[in-house]
Amino acid sequence: MTNILMTLLVGLVVGAVARLLMPGDQRMGWTMTSLLGVAGSFLASFAGQVAGFYGAGDKAGWIASVLGALVLLFVVSRLQGAGGDKA
Numbered sequence: 001m002t003n004i005l006m007t008l009l010v011g012l013v014v015g016a017v018a019r020l021l022m023p024g025d026q027r028m029g030w031t032m033t034s035l036l037g038v039a040g041s042f043l044a045s046f047a048g049q050v051a052g053f054y055g056a057g058d059k060a061g062w063i064a065s066v067l068g069a070l071v072l073l074f075v076v077s078r079l080q081g082a083g084g085d086k087a
Helices: 002-021 030-051 059-082
Strands: none
16 A cells, blocks of 8 residues: 555656656646656556566666656657647
């Protein structure tokens, strides 16, 4: 249970870090950014631990979480751009 709570807290921080690192204008609020950070953190934590790249609490998990959040931010921003106003 504490692993899930820590991943959630890390995800909130990771979302903010990913937003600051992502170039360009992301047309989403901080709430959506935080949720994408949490999702990226869970995804990276799960994938990295299952693959055996690192264990729970390793520093590599932070890096992977930021990368996962950056990927999700990129994908969502591209999907928003594809469906945006073309007037």
